[in-house]
Amino acid sequence: MDIEPFALERWLAEHEHEAPVNLGDSGVRPLEAARFDTxxxxxxxxxxxxxxxxxxxxxxxxxxxxxxxxxxxxxxxxxxxxxxxxxxxxxxxxxxxxxxxxxxxxxxxxxxxxxxxxxxxxxxxxxxxxxxxxxxxxxxxxxxxxxxxxxxxxxxxxxxxxxxxxxxxxxxxxxxxxxxxxxxxxxxxxxxxxxxxxxxxxxxxxxxxxxxxxxxxxxxxxxxxxxxxxxxxxxxxxxxxxxxxxxxxxxxxxREDELLAENRAHVRRNRDLLDAFVDEYGLDWHLPAGATGFLTVPEAFESSEDFCRALADEGVVVAPGETFDRPEYVRVGFGADRATLSDGLDRMGRVVEDRRSG
CATH class of the missing domain: 3.40.640.10 (Type I PLP-dependent aspartate aminotransferase-like (Major domain))
Incomplete structure (x- = not known):
């Protein structure tokens, strides 16, 4: 068996450990263990x-x-x-x-x-x-x-x-x-x-x-x-x-009904926040189910990896489209805590504006 390196996991391993804002994850913010008998x-x-x-x-x-x-x-x-x-x-x-x-x-x-x-x-x-x-x-x-x-x-x-x-x-x-x-x-x-x-x-x-x-x-x-x-x-x-x-x-x-209803409401609210960011910066995406959005890369950047490395320098981790063989897109996870997502989008906005003005 000859398996190729997992590009997304290698990218996250390089960048997510010390990042203040991780929007590279693709799930919902983890629940606290205290909510269960452990x-x-x-x-x-x-x-x-x-x-x-x-x-x-x-x-x-x-x-x-x-x-x-x-x-x-x-x-x-x-x-x-x-x-x-x-x-x-x-x-x-x-x-x-x-x-x-x-x-x-x-x-x-x-x-x-x-x-x-x-x-x-x-x-x-x-x-x-x-x-x-x-x-x-x-x-x-x-x-x-x-x-x-x-x-x-x-x-x-x-x-x-x-x-x-x-x-x-x-x-x-x-x-x-x-x-x-x-x-x-x-x-x-x-x-x-x-x-x-x-x-x-x-x-x-x-x-x-x-x-x-x-x-x-x-x-x-x-x-x-x-x-x-x-x-x-x-x-x-x-x-x-x-x-x-x-x-x-x-x-x-x-407790499926309780937990899934809570998490669906959370990701829908966060999706609205990301949708407003997409609209503000003239990007495009397919309004998603789940907790990941695949956004077009802002025109000021040569590729998704170029954009993602600039974001990493600003303390934000997202997943470059190259890890999905689509370098013109970037995957943003929006299932994080709302404060984390809001902070990340603010940082992303500064990176886009700095590159456009530079």
Whole structure:
């Protein structure tokens, strides 16, 4: 397996540690641990190692699946890794919708041949005909994330239905990373892919919508043969989910309505603040679901990286579009505390004005 460096994570590792304002994160400001019972008792392995059966059954029910069709993982990132390893081989082919979170195309590319289907700005609309053209006789997996990171675009139900049908007709699986789905409003939310039929795989977790990234608690839902194969791969990665993560995760899932309503309201208020910044500085973006916006780079800057390095000098970390192969855009996370976001946008405004006047 030959995996390319994770460009976004390397950028953040270089810049976020000492930055006064971090708008490079893509989730909601983390909740305080004091809101939960944090004592799981003995810190042994979770047994069975695919996760507590009753909790798996509870989460699986949202996908109209049973407990054996769901695997708890260390975050959505591990769920995506295991899904790829369970469905692709060296002689396989995958179709990946981009721009997206890098692991959703780099992981398949480390195992198999990949054809990308590119979303076009400014609407970032997915055309199922493009997916149909990319699918081959050896295609085993089609990958998208919905809502999309970095653009915040929600692929509507009719589009996802069409892509699912294309994958099923090719006897391939459709993997949908749905980690931002909990942040979408009820009238925006699309049916989880894992609930659409035997070719659907969904990954999700508590990092983004719930604001609990430190738990490293996620899951893979889908047909039992894929989930079982993923569990066998997990024996070689993290063995079991975190006992602490499962303990607190159970409480968060039980309080889902309360926590998600709170976090949706938070990101919507912050989105309005960022939207006003976009308008003030003559930028463009697709009004996003989730907690990330993909903004055009101000004209005074040569590239996204040029803009982002100038921001870093001002104490603000954002993600350059180069990490998504789109150098004309910059990803701004707006799920931070409102005071942090406001401070960051003030600093961003000064950087833009200084460059324009210089």
């Amino acid at each position: 004592d799981p008792g003995r810190l042994g392995y979770v047994i069975p190692t695919n996760g507590d059966p009753d909790l798996r059954a509870s989460v699986a029910d949202r996908y109209d699946r049973g407990a054996d069709e769901l695997l708890f993982t260390c975050g959505t990132q591990e769920a995506n890794l295991l899904a790829v390893l369970a469905t692709l081989e060296r002689d396989s082919h995958a179709v990946c919708v981009t721009p997206t979170y890098q692991s959703l195309h780099s992981l398949p590319a480390a195992v198999a041949e990949v054809t990308r289907v590119e979303l076009a700005a400014p609407e970032w609309r997915l055309d199922p005909d493009d997916v149909a053209e990319a699918i081959r006789s050896d295609t085993d997996l089609v990958v998208l994330n919905n809502p999309n990171n970095p653009t915040g675009r929600i692929h509507p139900q009719e589009t996802v239905d069409a892509v699912y049908d294309l994958a099923a007709a090719a006897d391939a699986y459709l993997l949908s990373d749905e980690v931002y789905r909990p942040l979408a409003e009820s009238d925006e939310r699309v049916e989880p892919v894992a609930s659409m039929g035997p070719h659907g795989l969904s990954t999700c977790g508590l990092s983004k919508g719930w604001g609990l990234p430190g738990l490293r608690f996620g899951w893979l839902a889908g047909p039992e043969e894929v989930v079982t194969a993923a569990w066998e791969w997990k024996d070689y990665t993290t063995i079991s989910p975190s006992a602490f993560g499962q303990h607190v995760g159970r409480q968060a899932i039980e």
